[in-house]
Amino acid sequence: MLWRVRATLPDKPGTLAMLAQRCGEAGVNILGLQIFPGLDDVTDEMVLSTDDAWTAEQVTALVADAGGTDVVTQASTEAALDDQPTRYVTAARAILERPMSFPEVVARLFDAEAEPTDPDVVHDTMEMEVGDVQVQVHRTAPFTETERARGTAMAALVNDVLSRTQAAPPATTGGGRRLGTGATPEYVVEPDAVSAYVDGVVVGTATVGEAVTHDDGATLRPVDLAVDPAWQRRGIGTRLLLDAARIAQSLDADEILLTTGSDNQAVLPMVLGAGLRGRIRMAADELTVRVPVGGLRPLAR
DSSP: OEEEEEEEEESSTTHHHHHHHHHHHTTOEEEEEEEEEOSSEEEEEEEEEOOTTOOHHHHHHHHHHTTOEEEEEEEEOGGGGSOHHHHHHHHHHHHHHOGGGHHHHHHHHTTOBSSOSOTTSOOEEEEEEETTEEEEEEESSOOOHHHHHHHHHHHHHHHHHHHHHHTSOOOBOTTSOBTTTTOOOEEEEETTEEEEEETTEEEEEEEEOOOEEOTTSOEEEEEEEEEOGGGTTSSHHHHHHHHHHHHHHHTTOSEEEEEEETTOSSHHHHHHHTTOOEEEEEETTEEEEEEEOTTOOOOOO
């Protein structure tokens, strides 16, 4: 049986020796050890191997008896033995290839969850900023300052990738002519929607849905937004999103909710381009972004 154990130990000579001795006496093998140093104490993450009769409570008691505090014990698999530097390199490559996978990648990297699965269990939260979008991951074991610094570095990598993407030239046709050159979209606002027209043709729409109440009490308005592929990356989606947010505000919403596939590369740059702050979450193949709408100036109609 494998266990992933995280504990705080006094930062003094012999502490690890004491832990190793107690494990040896109990017939428990230490297969992996990662150290997160602090000023007055040290957080150690260990992979322990026991026979199948051991329980999480027994493993916790063993480590606590050796001087450990704030012990968190979880059953684990052989994946816990993966080389840590390799895991970070792999995560960085995944983010470079698909920046919008950042919430999923970073949650897996830190053995965390995008959303707490059990609200009755105390979780620690790590927040990372991608532009003005807030990404949160949660877990029962406290995050160390070292891990928070690594999370910040990963978020900076996403910012770099997105800034390069936004700086890329607009798409062109096979002959080199820029699509839509010389045409300026006209935006038509309705009570619950806004549309972008070019030469009388709709090239993008944003529709504000019915209000729903979230578990935290906030009133959400889902937004269904779409832009014709030939007119994407021209600021139309950003303008539609901002106008939809103002419509939602006029309808007494606290936040708007965007839902899309996890492989959608346009959502995060669009939110950032609109100057909005948001909170992003990824679960399975679905990406959701909650954006507060308080404080926006009213939409001119």
